[in-house]
Amino acid sequence: MTLRYYHAEPLANSLKSMIPLKEKGLAYESVYVDLHRFEQHADWFTAINPEGQVPVLDHDGTIVTHTSVINEYLEDAFPDAPPLRPADPAGAARMRFWNKFVDEHVMNFVSMHGWHRMVGVIARGIDTGAFEALVERIPLHEQREKWKAARSGFSEADLANATRKIEVAVDKVEARLGEGPWLAGDAYTLADINFYSHCGMMVERMFPELEIATRCPRLVEWRERVTARSAVAEALKGEDRTLPGLRTWGGEVR
Numbered sequence: 001m002t003l004r005y006y007h008a009e010p011l012a013n014s015l016k017s018m019i020p021l022k023e024k025g026l027a028y029e030s031v032y033v034d035l036h037r038f039e040q041h042a043d044w045f046t047a048i049n050p051e052g053q054v055p056v057l058d059h060d061g062t063i064v065t066h067t068s069v070i071n072e073y074l075e076d077a078f079p080d081a082p083p084l085r086p087a088d089p090a091g092a093a094r095m096r097f098w099n100k101f102v103d104e105h106v107m108n109f110v111s112m113h114g115w116h117r118m119v120g121v122i123a124r125g126i127d128t129g130a131f132e133a134l135v136e137r138i139p140l141h142e143q144r145e146k147w148k149a150a151r152s153g154f155s156e157a158d159l160a161n162a163t164r165k166i167e168v169a170v171d172k173v174e175a176r177l178g179e180g181p182w183l184a185g186d187a188y189t190l191a192d193i194n195f196y197s198h199c200g201m202m203v204e205r206m207f208p209e210l211e212i213a214t215r216c217p218r219l220v221e222w223r224e225r226v227t228a229r230s231a232v233a234e235a236l237k238g239e240d241r242t243l244p245g246l247r248t249w250g251g252e253v254r
């Protein structure tokens with residue numbers, strides 16, 4: 001049995017499926033895809049994932065893409081490994097409710113601010129002709145538009161709306177954590193990993209104006225519990241080739 005995981009820096013989507021691999025103790029070959037060099041759009045990579053995005057899981061030749069799909073695939077393909085999905089239908093439904101919430105109402109909004117601050121700087125450093133040639137190679141229409149928007153700068157209205165979505169999300173999670181220790185109930189699940197990777201781990205650093213420490217004390221305490229897990233600490237040690245000044249997600253906020 002071989003598992004190969006194609007990924008970028010340990011944050012957002014790349015972190016979201018790396019944590020379950022570590023939590024389950026599954027040995028895998030790690031293939032770093034350098035997004036700063038646009039390797040995700042290179043022919044060798046689009047031959048593996050025609051959508052030109054990371055992460056990708058290759059399990060004995062079965063290619064699985066999209067993090068929520070990868071994570072449930074791991075649950076089904078490795079039933080003897082420590083589970084991250086509740087066994088009872090109600091618990092599994094609660095976990096999927098939160099996964100859907102993060103995938104649809106959180107991920108893209110935190111991502112927009114990250115792209116505005118980081119990818120925009122990279123994109124503006126490329127001259128117009130070279131940039132147009134790079135954009136032409138991007139398979140997904142939405143990603144082409146996102147690269148263009150990052151280069152020109154997202155509109156103030158879009159950024160304000162994204163911040164509003166994040167405010168709603170942190171308040172919703174804070175309220176939920178008043179009912180139990182983890183998002184789906186009594187057990188740590190894929191839902192916690194999802195919210196942590198896309199928002200929880202960096203929301204204080206990226207959005208100091210939200211004053212998370214006073215506004216969401218339960219979220220902060222939950223974040224500490226997730227960070228303290230050895231599988232999470234292991235995943236966070238992964239390679240990070242982001243220029244230090246551009247580390248809006250994992251480190252400094254510009």
Ligand SMILES: N[C@@H](CCC(=O)N[C@@H](CS)C(=O)NCC(=O)O)C(=O)O
Pocket residue numbers: 008011012013014035040052053054055065066067068143
């Ligand atoms: N829905 C996908 C989203 C994947 C995604 O947005 N990946 C980003 C990295 S976090 C990417 O590959 N970005 C590079 C690009 O689109 O050019 C998933 O859940 O895996």
